[in-house]
Amino acid sequence: MTLAGPTVADRSLATDVAELYERTRARMGDEDLEHIRTVAAYSQAIKKCSRELLQQGGSADAMRRGVVLYALHSLLEFSELGHNILHGSYDHLSNCGEFHSDRWVWDFNIDPHEWKVMHHQNHHPFTNITDKDHDLGYSIVRLQPGQDWYAHHVVQLALIAPALLSSMSYYMGVYTAMSAARTEGRKVLRPSTFPATSNIIAQHASRDYVREPFAAGPRLLHTALGNALGATLGHMAVFFLVALEHHAPNVELFHDPGPGETPDQYYERQIRGTTNFERSERFDNWLQFILADVDFPNPPDFRIFYGGLDTHLEHHLFPDLPPNRQREIQDDVRDLCARHGLPYNTYPINTYIPLAFRKLGILALPMGEREVRNPLRLLRAPIDAVRRLAYGVRFQRNPYEPYLEAPKFFDAKAKVIRTRREARGQAHTFRIAKPAGWDDITWDAGAFLSVRVPVRDETLVRQYSLVRDSVDSDVFEICVKRVEDGRVSNHLNDALRSGKRIMLVGPPTSDGPFVMKDLPERPLFIAGGVGITPIISMIRKIAREAPDTDAVLLYFNRDEHSIVFDDEIRQLTEQTNLRVEHFCDVAPRSRDHLRQGRISVNLLREFVPDLADRDVYVCAPGVVVDLARDFCTELGLPADRFHTESFSPPALVRPAEGADDRYRVRFRRSDTDIEIDGCTTLLEAARSAGVTVPSGCERGLCRACVSPKLRGITQLESDGAQLARITVCNSLPRSDIELDL
Ligand code: FES
Structure with a gap:
């Protein structure tokens, strides 16, 4: 499969992903085990330091540091250690010891087996597919307006109430146990669902609120409170990082693609449904200042605290590569996304946290994408609001107004x-x-x-x-x-x-008759106003590669003050054999190298008597281009030596015989269909069906309308290529089509 639009890839996405994986995994060995051993030891040193500060600190500052260190220990246990070890990152290394996914025990309030069931069986294969992905943000918590609303989502209002935040460290374990039970086909609300989680919670509670506080003697209450705050803060940090990676505004939700999803489509979904977060330097510096209390020689790179959650896009392409390798291949993955015209999503963590609080609050109510932008819309459609409430309270999918409104377009x-x-x-x-x-x-x-x-x-x-x-x-x-x-x-x-x-809208377009790939022998440039921009690029190329070229520039402007790049043109004239003639509509007052004049046959004949022997490049307003074409033809210039920048490729040819054909176009996200003939573009079909698609040139040039195609063939694929994304403005159906719009 190849990809349309902004792509320069000559191999399939799945092939590129597989090759990068093999290359990276082949480098793994003792170095990776040494890294994870060091991280595990560092995590224990942080916890020890936290305990000492809380039990013996004696000041508010010591308490504050103890709490933050506890949170960092929790973050490390989940991210760099647990999340990756439980993915089996080291399982294939014969000397991996305790760092095997079946043997690892983490200091986190979630049972490792239940987490693996939820995460490996639900989240990764079904990333960002509504109703199938059970990761945080789906099901119990609603973080995307495209998800159906159920009555229990009201409870998430509690998560934004500071007094209730402390429930977070238990909430995640309970949620994971329920999700695992559902995945394994067990009844969810049964006592048998919770023994493993209850056991872990009991162990942690007895350590945090009994053993450690009582060992602290007079600082019993400080220690208990510090542990409670540290555990809450650590779990909240994990929650926000995980939530950001699949629920930031720049990622997409998907409907279930079914078993027909190809490997390319699978990887594309992983990329479009995941974002890396951009760290906050100030926050990192503050944490590093706190970490200075920890007695640990040569601590690892600070990024271990994000443990692959800041390289989450890499993680979703290569779930069992350890985080140190994910960090190593970030540039390769960026290049891979660019080659395949896919977004490499990143989102600033600073911006996301307040946004997440807002989402938790607003999405606790039955708002869809439209209402999130304008909550009053819900009141303006009372019947729809009642339907949503009725279905949400009964825990049934809402068959009416879809919550999911529109796809995101790649910018x-x-x-x-x-x-x-x-x-x-x-x-x-x-x-x-x-x-x-x-x-x-x-x-x-x-x-x-x-x-x-x-x-x-x-x-x-x-x-x-x-x-x-x-x-x-x-x-x-x-x-x-x-x-x-x-x-x-x-x-x-x-x-x-x-x-x-x-x-x-994608990388530059560098094709077409106006693009100067090779230098012409004797170019004539005709520029009008700001039409000088591509031409000055060509003259710079001449200055660089063949300054002796016999080149002429006729530059037309309204008046002497409208000339753009005046100085640059003068400099280029000094560096090359370029002859420049300036013309203005109104008589220039002060500059003797300017003439009054407009384009005409006589002007061209006078200033470029050998015009018929040149290659002519014209960039100007449409009317000047048309005049220039007529005059050049009159002066004997062959048509194939007239090049113009009009930003308009040839008009779409609609086959006359296609008028009798009938095709069904389905817009999956909008849940609507329309029947069209073989002469109607898919953009026209979308408009008729009331589906909004951004557009610009409407001639397949600007890529504004590139849309994901799920099924079917268009005339663009008549050579047998299967395009995953197409410019709908110039696509005519050759079969029934399904678009992800
Ligand atoms: S490519 Fe420009 S609107 Fe379709």
Whole structure:
């Protein structure tokens, strides 16, 4: 299977994943065991230090440190140690000893066997599939608006009440026991469900609230309270990290794909349904300051406290690779995602924690995706609200209004690292850093970038030419000029500044007749206004590779103040054999190298008498491009030597014979179908069915509408290729189609 849209992969996703796994696993050995032994010893040293501080500390500061160290010990027991050991990361190493998944005992309030059942049998195979994934955030807790609401979700309001937080350390064990019972086909609410969990809870309670406090003598109460706070804090930390990884706003929920899910689709779901968190440096520094109390020579890298929860995307592709190896291959996985046009999700932990509290509160009520954004909608549809309540109270799936509304579309957020005013503020140049994982992306002179920009209530997609090719720059540079009624261009000029982020719709498009892959012998460039941007990229290529090239630039502007890149053009003229002729609509007042003039046959004949022997590159407003084409033809230029940047590929050819064909298009997430003929695009079908799909060019160019296809064939796949994602705007059905929309 190949992938459509923003992908440069020539092999299947599953093949790439398997190869990376084999390569990494082959490197495992004693070094990995040594690492995990050190972590286990460090965890015990932290717990010992916590106990000493609580039992003997004698000050509020000692108590505070003891509590935090207890929490860090719990975090370590779950993350770097338990989570990975119980995944069998070391089972294949003959000398793994106690670090075998069947032998490991952790200091955490969950029975390891029950956790393995829930986690390995439900969570990993069914990641983010509603009703099948039993991980935290599903079933008992509701953290995604797309999940059905059941009456017991009201209880999650308790989780945001500080007085009830202490129940968290027991709640997770009880929940896991119930989930394991359900998975193994046992009755859930039976005494037989809870003996293992009860046993663990009793052991921990007797240690935390009896043995250790009584051993502390006069500090009995301090120790008991410190242990309670430490256990709560540790379990809460685990809860939020786990919740973030599959419930942050940038991950997706899925319906059950059924047994037909291919290996590529499986891995794609894992990637789209998982996010890594971005750590908080300030918080890390504070924790490291607290850890200075622990007497342990050469402690391991601080990232052990996240134990693969900060490389969760890697973990979901390679569940039994240990966390030190997951950290090692992060760049490879980023590249893999970029090659296959998939998002490499990351989300800041600082932003998520308040968001999670809000979600726990708001999703305790029967809100769907639409109502979360606007809770009053629920009141505006009272019948729907009553239905949801009725089904939720009876613990039945709501067969009516779906909670799951829309898929997420793949965008890559990129940071603007510099802006520069051009032409007295009539335009701005934006330098944009490559998003993570795009390091290997290259593009030629004449390539363009698609951006998705929210303007008021709408999200609009536009294309902008890149000012430099990838040999000249490892960042994206675009120049955007204000235009009358230009909603996106004016918005970017007014609002986009250094440090802000912009949404890119995939890597640059570097194909098509306007892209200059090889240098022409005698180019003529005709630029109008901001149309100079791709052309200056071409001239830079000439300056770099063949400065003696006989090149001519005719640059048309409204007036002398509208000229963009005036200085750069002058410098390039000095470095090359380029001849530049500037023309303005209105007579220039102060600069003698400017002429008044508009494009015409006579002007072209006068300034480029050998035009018919050149390759002509035109980037200008549509009307100028049309005039230039007519004049060049009149002057004898062969059509195949006229290259233009119009951001418009050939119009879609709708086969006349397709009008009699009938195909059914199913939009799975929207739970709706429509019948169309073979001449109707899937975007048109979506609109007719009331399904919203973002779009831009509507000609298969900008990738704004790339959507996951679950089933069926389109005319884009007539060569036998099976595309997992398609540009629906230019896709015509050749069979019944099912889209994940
Ligand atoms: S590719 Fe631009 S809207 Fe479909």
